[in-house]
Amino acid sequence: MTVILNNNQDLEKPSLINKTQYWNDDSAEARNMSVKIETKGLSIFFGEVRAVKNVSIRIASNRVTAIMGPSGCGKSTLLKSFNRMNELVLNSRIEGEVLVDGNNVYAKDYDAIELRKKAGMIFQKPNPFPKSIYDNIAYGPRIHGIHNKIELDKIVEENLKKAALWNEVSDRLNTSAMDLSGGQQQRLCIARALSVEPEVILMDEPCSALDPISTSRIEELMRDLVEEYTVIIVTHNMQQSARVSDFVAFMYLGELIEYGPTRQVFEKPLNKLTENYLTGRFG
Amino acid sequence: MTVILNNNQDLEKPSLINKTQYWNDDSAEARNMSVKIETKGLSIFFGEVRAVKNVSIRIASNRVTAIMGPSGCGKSTLLKSFNRMNELVLNSRIEGEVLVDGNNVYAKDYDAIELRKKAGMIFQKPNPFPKSIYDNIAYGPRIHGIHNKIELDKIVEENLKKAALWNEVSDRLNTSAMDLSGGQQQRLCIARALSVEPEVILMDEPCSALDPISTSRIEELMRDLVEEYTVIIVTHNMQQSARVSDFVAFMYLGELIEYGPTRQVFEKPLNKLTENYLTGRFG
Amino acid sequence: MSSLIEMFIEKLLLICATISVVVVILIFIFLFSQGVPALGKFSIIDFLFGGQWQPTSIIKPEFGALPMIWGTMIVTAIAMSISIPLGIIIAVYISEVADSREKEILKPFIELLAGIPSVVYGFFALVTLATIIQQLTGTNSRLNALNGGIILAIMAIPTIVSLAEDAITAVPREYREASLALGASKWETIRSVILPSSISGILGAILLGFGRVVGETMAVLMATGNAAIINFNILDSVRTLTATIAIETPEVAFGSLHYNMLFMLAILLFAITFTFNYIADLIMRRLRRTGR
């Protein structure tokens, strides 16, 4: 195809193909892509249960990576290991390594606080604090020592803009965030996560509580964010994953079964399990 | 196309086209179809709020009719008016008529209990009773005076089979229904609704709490049920509606904006609002 | 037919539900009908601001409630100033800091304490606590405001802890996660997210604790010494409204001015607790409505 397209400059301009289907360009780019997060033989235990089993995965920066798989396969657990949120569960224990920018985040002297600044998290249910919109966004920066009003104002505006929410709320920054609609709340949460200048954004089924219209807003936002951040999303929704992700990781019973460019995995999965899952011939 | 297909006996056998796309055969059949439920100038008020505005709709028997529209447009309210469940809300008041099998169910001497037997309801969240699987199904028949064990056994088995659940649970009818998975629970609720021999099945977003695989099970079940029952489903999910419904009703701000065969509404909606909603250019 | 039964049942239940209303009204009417006649014979000003309570004086009975109001106030103040901080700290500890094993022990234990009869606390204050305080301070009135205050604080702590703990636990897990995911420490999360968002529940807990303290009878009766004098030393004996009613009612002559004045004390007490309970209720209700 490249041969043909080369004759047509028109087709070379930024387009869907270039934006979400870079894998068209063979895995060459994939091989050159910089790795943001990497796990090496990662296993995560809850007491006796081994929720994640010996997973080694390299996640590309500035790409959307989707983690998929049947319920209970360890998607959320894996995601949370990237910012050590799984530590909050009593009895949880890990084996193996999680490297972010090449550093093992489970090393003794690695600061979980810094890690969580670096890897923001968006949850399934929008969870704005019961504070004003402004205070929601300012929360993180304040925690990290910014109290200058002008600076905070700037941060709030900037991040609301990034989250495509500024237009809708700029005139009511001091009203409660709880009065926003579900979709707006989720975008607020994204803005809040952005406020501490993360490099990675982890999303755990961020749209499963939203209506279809809010969902597509968030999906558009994801594609926007990936220009600047590394986005990792857990989703049950195959179409969503098809729409937004560049890479798909498929998990089953705690293991990483398949991992590759989205188009390839969706069109031609290598693993029979993946195939069955994608075609709904599962369990 | 009919011309062509007539040459090919093979194509005439029951198939997707015949099953879900009868509207291919022009509206002739639609016009001849028997009407199960009809509303005439139906308005439903909650106190001062008019949630449903002057809706007149004729719902075909043995078809799946989907009610769609943005959140708060009155879908659930309309659905509930079909078995008078909306009466349970204080301050609710109706104007106009709802005819089931030609009888106005809001007439003074119409028995709401009988109506609710006739029009079973499935809710958004699976709501099995915390009883055994057996007792869940037997609940309705018992309430209506059947206590003979043999008869109940038969009812339980029959309806579990109809709901495509028998194979999965026949060996543990006495375990708690709460131990079933979400999708199984929802099918149990369907079996429970079937147990009192309804003619109509009302479903209010029956899959919105389920994973994709359970969802497709329920969707397949819906297509099965429609052979014997009239199915009305409220759903947010356009693809779901496209998959299972024969007719689509589109509501907006309490009004019925568009109503027609699914393929036609989805391919060529007549109303601009419907068009915008379907193409996600809404609000 | 079946709808007739349905209707009958509904009416029956309705009647039962009305009983509480009737009782409250009855209490109201009764208190006022027994108390208000006293105002004809004794001015309300003297009642509220009179410093002397000598109901049985043959010469000139005095019904100044101020000493009891003072006593109630000082005991309550001591009790609350101890129980509020401790209650909140323990609530936070149990719900946010303690590991699940500690929690499993602490929670039922606190609940259990809420169920211990006040007379038992009173007896403890009377015998043991008073001795301890006396040994520590060297005061000569064994039974005093401090003693009463401390025992009331201990009695109020379970109430405050369990209600505040409920309020804190009711803070959605999502807030915690959100804050932690932003890189806040656990303590920062508690201070900046959890406490602010459970503040109304905690306030309700405090107010209910307050109501319990003000209305408490047996413990103060046994712990404070019951001297109806105004005194600014917390190591002196005081007497509360409740104690006065408990002590004097059995001996009073029915229909006498003293009898009526006891009801006036009850009205006063009722007014105070009513006010606080009402505010607490308002807060709790708003809480429930907004679902926080």
Place this chain on the structure above:
Amino acid sequence: MPRLMDLGLDQLTNMIIDMANLAEKAIRTAMEIFEENRLINSESVFQISEQLRFLREETSNLAVEILARYQPLARDLRFVKSCIDIAYDLSRFGRYAYDISLTTKWLGSLSSCDLRVPIETSEKALAMIRKSLLAFKNKDAELAKTLPADDNVIDHIYSGTLANVLKDERITKQCALAVALLMRHIERIADHACYIADAVVYIVDGEKLGLH
């Protein structure tokens, strides 16, 4: 913010436009063989035709991908669906152009033949392609609906020419064959332009008129 799908739809549009340009180029190149009596190798037309075939495949791949990713409905659905058909029509143009270019290969040099009618008609057909593409670009159903008239004109010329070459004894058998073959290809081109117009009407109005 544009919908994610819009990126894909724009891309589809661009690909269709590119294809239309290529198709026009193919037909023009093929016809030039006769116009200037140049003996252009049909190979270059074949190249364009193959490009079109590949592009058609790409377009329909993209369309399928959009369908499976975004589940378009209503107008979007009609658009994507139609793009598959239009791409097919456009790829046919390439094939017809190639067939035209083969005429000399089959029949030898036609320098002695009077090919003015086919050449003129091919201009008309090219105009129809441009028109249908304009209608597509602007989603102009009214413009699209004028194409059947153009097609009628060409049909008319076609049957007239056939009758004429059979009747007129001065026309050699070879030339008659050449004119007939050329005209038939041009007539097919006009048909496919009409199909495109059809698709445009369907995109805009949701009606399948069957204009041709």
Place this chain on the structure above:
Amino acid sequence: MPRLMDLGLDQLTNMIIDMANLAEKAIRTAMEIFEENRLINSESVFQISEQLRFLREETSNLAVEILARYQPLARDLRFVKSCIDIAYDLSRFGRYAYDISLTTKWLGSLSSCDLRVPIETSEKALAMIRKSLLAFKNKDAELAKTLPADDNVIDHIYSGTLANVLKDERITKQCALAVALLMRHIERIADHACYIADAVVYIVDGEKLGLH
């Protein structure tokens, strides 16, 4: 319980099979004109060709509908996608058959010509169609992969025949033209049978081999 989508996929399969049968019938009918020297009116072939065109449209409509309704993935996606292409290939068979049937219309009676090679080769091409369909029905990638060899044989015959008719002076110009035209159409038919085989391999293995 079958998946809802399966009903649609089965329907698609049936339509493809029907189309293949029709295509075979069209080619056979067209070739009969020469075989028995019957002057069958090309109209009946045209009818079948038009039927195929309509069926292709129906098939691709259904495929699009399945894509938009069920969002198939993996093998299902490849299958639906391929059905669109296969239906296109099959509809082309109809068109080639029609073009074949037009040969006599263009060149007059060919009773004097030796058409044994085209007729034999057409049987080979028909066998390829049947084979590709069998591969499709049974999702037999291995069988599909044998088609390019068959195609090579036909390509060989084609170029050999062309050389032969040019060299052999006993063959009249008209006959030479007829053989060349017929062989070219048959060669195209074999190509499209290969495309179908290609699609089958893609469905089964997910590989686009580009067999032809």
Place this chain on the structure above:
Amino acid sequence: MNRKAMKQLVYFQIFRITTISIVLFLFYMLWTFVLNGLGVVNWTFLTDIPRNGMTAGGIFPAIIGTIYLTLMTIIFTVPVGVASAIYLVEYAHEGRFVDIINSAITNLAGVPSIIHGLFGFGLFVVLLNFGTSLLSGALALSLLDLPIVISASREALLSVPKSFREGSLALGATKWETIRHNVLIYALPGILTGTILAVARAAGETAPIILTATFFYRPNLPTSLLDGTMSLPTHIYYMATQHYNIALVQPLTYGAALVLLLIVILMNIVAIVIRSRYRKMKKW
């Protein structure tokens, strides 16, 4: 360790120490009762009447009095309380009337127990002339317990998901059928827990009955509703404050207090156990 973590550690340690001290203090309190009471609690103590001017003998009449009072309170409050709760949760629609009932209940719950006593004294003892009797005492206690039973039952009913009711109604069950077959049974453990806690409270209450039902010394058991009685809480109070030789009887007082404590704690434990079992069982 960075500043954040340091700060957190300091705070959390302070919290832990505070909590542990309070818990230890309360354990100490309970321990004094065990230590001082265990010596006197024996079979005679439990089954004998007080003797020698209450300086010897047992607390049998007090125990029986407490049991009688408690049982009567249950009989008065549980039916009315549960019925009220059912009405409020299942039938009443939001509105003025419900608001009135609700605020009456909260009010009633907030009335200091001594006022219940005073009210009972004035109304039952004096005006209605029931005298100082089981009936007066039980009625006074009932007023105090009623809101507790109602609240507990209401919570239990509210915790039964709305979907159970909808599910049943949608099957054509009537409202009462729904409540009986598909609501009450699931609320029962909750109601039971609440009731037991209310009962425990009644058993330990002092102020209301001191004015309405009990005597300092009344060794013979009550034979009618209109008889006065002894009771454990008041017995403790009297022995601790009114006895002519407080110091002498202190061991006996400790014994009585220990018995009361054990009764009340036992009931609480039963309630807690029921509740935690029920929580584990309940899956909605």
